[in-house]
Amino acid sequence: xxxDFDYTTVTSALIKAVKDGTGYPLIAGxxxxxxxxxxxxxxxxxxxxxxxxxDYEGALFELVVSLTWxxxxxxxxxxxxxxxxxxxxxSQGRSLLEKQGIVVVSTMNFxxxxxxxxxxxxxxxxxxxxxxxxxxxxxxxxxxxxxxxGGTN
Numbered sequence: 001x002x003x004d005f006d007y008t009t010v011t012s013a014l015i016k017a018v019k020d021g022t023g024y025p026l027i028a029g030x031x032x033x034x035x036x037x038x039x040x041x042x043x044x045x046x047x048x049x050x051x052x053x054x055d056y057e058g059a060l061f062e063l064v065v066s067l068t069w070x071x072x073x074x075x076x077x078x079x080x081x082x083x084x085x086x087x088x089x090x091s092q093g094r095s096l097l098e099k100q101g102i103v104v105v106s107t108m109n110f111x112x113x114x115x116x117x118x119x120x121x122x123x124x125x126x127x128x129x130x131x132x133x134x135x136x137x138x139x140x141x142x143x144x145x146x147x148x149x150g151g152t153n
Contacts, residue, residue, distance in 0.1 A: 021087030068126035
């Protein structure tokens with residue numbers, strides 16, 4: 001069996017969508033290294049596979065990605081989260097993702113997500129986006145060329 005689905009297709013498309021929609025970077029959440037300067041957005045794939053349908057060309061499934069904006073202003077990160085959500089729902093944002101075989105199903109859980117860091121707060125806000133993709137796996141089995149019924153071909 002070969003598996004053509006790669007989660008980097010989703011993350012790369014989201015990185016481009018966030019950059020196009022806001023002008024700011026999207027990085028992997030909880031990753032090593034120094035984060036970019038504020039404001040920036042991070043993603044975490046919270047539900048990597050929610051099965052919904054199987055057909056002969058693979059399987060449709062959904063995944064949930066949490067997008068969180070980080071900054072120094074509560075209102076600033078709320079505005080960026082809303083701008084991102086609006087872009088993903090817009091025809092331009094949907095078209096960008098659809099070119100990669102990704103469909104926006106819904107957005108949910110829009111909220112402030114502030115973090116207390118040492119003696120100060122990092123202001124965060126974000127939402128979850130549910131996406132639908134196709135796993136285009138193919139079974140590597142030999143096709144049945146002929147079969148016999150009742151002793152005849």
